[in-house]
Amino acid sequence: MLSYWEKSSLIEYDLVVVGGGLVGSFAALTYRKHHPEARIALLERGVLPNGASTKNAGFACFGSISELQEDLNDCNLDELVALTEKRFKGIEYLRASLTDTSIGYEAVKGYELVFKTVDSDQLAFFNDALSSVFGKNPFSDLTPSLEAYPFGSKVKGLIEHAFEGTVHTGMLMKALHQKLQEEGISYFTGSELVEFEETASAVSLWVASSKQRLQFKSHQLVFCTNAFTQYFFPELDITPGRGLVLVTHPVKNLKLSGSFHYHSGYNYFRCIDNRILLGGARHLDKSSETTTTFGVNEKIQNQLIEDLHTIIAPEYKLEVDYSWSGIMAFGKNKQPIIRKMSDRIAVAARLGGMGVALGSLVGKEVAELL
Numbered sequence: 001m002l003s004y005w006e007k008s009s010l011i012e013y014d015l016v017v018v019g020g021g022l023v024g025s026f027a028a029l030t031y032r033k034h035h036p037e038a039r040i041a042l043l044e045r046g047v048l049p050n051g052a053s054t055k056n057a058g059f060a061c062f063g064s065i066s067e068l069q070e071d072l073n074d075c076n077l078d079e080l081v082a083l084t085e086k087r088f089k090g091i092e093y094l095r096a097s098l099t100d101t102s103i104g105y106e107a108v109k110g111y112e113l114v115f116k117t118v119d120s121d122q123l124a125f126f127n128d129a130l131s132s133v134f135g136k137n138p139f140s141d142l143t144p145s146l147e148a149y150p151f152g153s154k155v156k157g158l159i160e161h162a163f164e165g166t167v168h169t170g171m172l173m174k175a176l177h178q179k180l181q182e183e184g185i186s187y188f189t190g191s192e193l194v195e196f197e198e199t200a201s202a203v204s205l206w207v208a209s210s211k212q213r214l215q216f217k218s219h220q221l222v223f224c225t226n227a228f229t230q231y232f233f234p235e236l237d238i239t240p241g242r243g244l245v246l247v248t249h250p251v252k253n254l255k256l257s258g259s260f261h262y263h264s265g266y267n268y269f270r271c272i273d274n275r276i277l278l279g280g281a282r283h284l285d286k287s288s289e290t291t292t293t294f295g296v297n298e299k300i301q302n303q304l305i306e307d308l309h310t311i312i313a314p315e316y317k318l319e320v321d322y323s324w325s326g327i328m329a330f331g332k333n334k335q336p337i338i339r340k341m342s343d344r345i346a347v348a349a350r351l352g353g354m355g356v357a358l359g360s361l362v363g364k365e366v367a368e369l370l
């Protein structure tokens, strides 16, 4: 039985956001901006957010040339340019909202490893298409400087993206939590939305932890549950995709500044605290990785370890310390879904592999839609 205090102060809200990742946090913060007096609650089923936002690699990236080329199979050039612009503006909004220091942002630039020769026509094509987004050409051929990098002999070319950077994912999520607290947003962790029902006057929500099952009420409800949205809305085009990340033990004098990609953006690596953080390669076993279950795919892990020793830094004695996985959401194209499902309910999901870039604006957009 609820206490008088619980009934009168703790279970009724103007907005409930489900999902405590990047998108849910920005949705709650934006709603606060527009509604200074609103009662806002954010429900997260994990003790820590348990999807992608605390598991990612922290690349503030916008698409390497081979990835953009592949994207053109699923959208036209105008749509691709618009999506790239949204990613770029998303990073700018993220940085402006939380400050570079608090999210550990570093403008280290991005680099794509090329295994044949750099296609200068293709490079010129994407520079031409994207210079309006970045204010100048983002890509340049850096192959003449390849010797300065520790890569293996398979790597024949290098393309620089002048505007990419990295964030420290842990610092970023910590900064977001702090901001939610400062803005008086009630953040419930270990609290899973298990059921909801919309009536003419409100939405009833059943929220469960290991010890309790409570009924909340809210005027509005927004799902920022990315890959897990399919549980509530199976009609939406959302397919889960598990991603693997490995981190090596620290190595002395390891100097590698940048965010690095190869194989159409499926593979990536960076240096952090004298370690290499590498991941991806989902394309090697897509059917097994189409899952919302966390876990390590041995086949992918083994290939990543081989890449570490043959492509990334053969001269260093790198050993993997540990690995983890996170769950992303994909669809027929890379556009996120930001949609009202009814008068009181909205969804913001399907952030793909570049939600660090898109997340802030997607959260903002869905809150403004309400």
Ligand SMILES: Cc1cc2nc3c(=O)[nH]c(=O)nc-3n(C[C@H](O)[C@H](O)[C@H](O)COP(=O)(O)OP(=O)(O)OC[C@H]3O[C@@H](n4cnc5c(N)ncnc54)[C@H](O)[C@@H]3O)c2cc1C
Binding pocket: 018, 019, 020, 021, 022, 023, 024, 043, 044, 045, 046, 048, 049, 050, 051, 052, 053, 054, 055, 056, 057, 058, 059, 060, 061, 191, 192, 193, 194, 224, 225, 226, 227, 228, 242, 243, 244, 245, 279, 325, 326, 327, 328, 348, 349, 350, 351, 352, 353, 354, 355, 356, 357, 358, 359
């Ligand atoms: C391994 C990996 C590496 C990545 N690397 C990068 C990168 O370098 N750069 C980049 O831009 N993007 C990257 N991404 C993608 C990026 O992290 C995501 O697109 C982004 O974090 C999605 O944010 P979100 O808030 O939509 O979803 P999530 O972070 O998944 O948040 C959804 C939350 O909803 C919660 N939830 C689900 N169901 C319920 C429920 N019923 N009740 C309560 N809570 C619920 C989940 O626990 C979860 O915390 C990566 C992703 C992964 C997995």
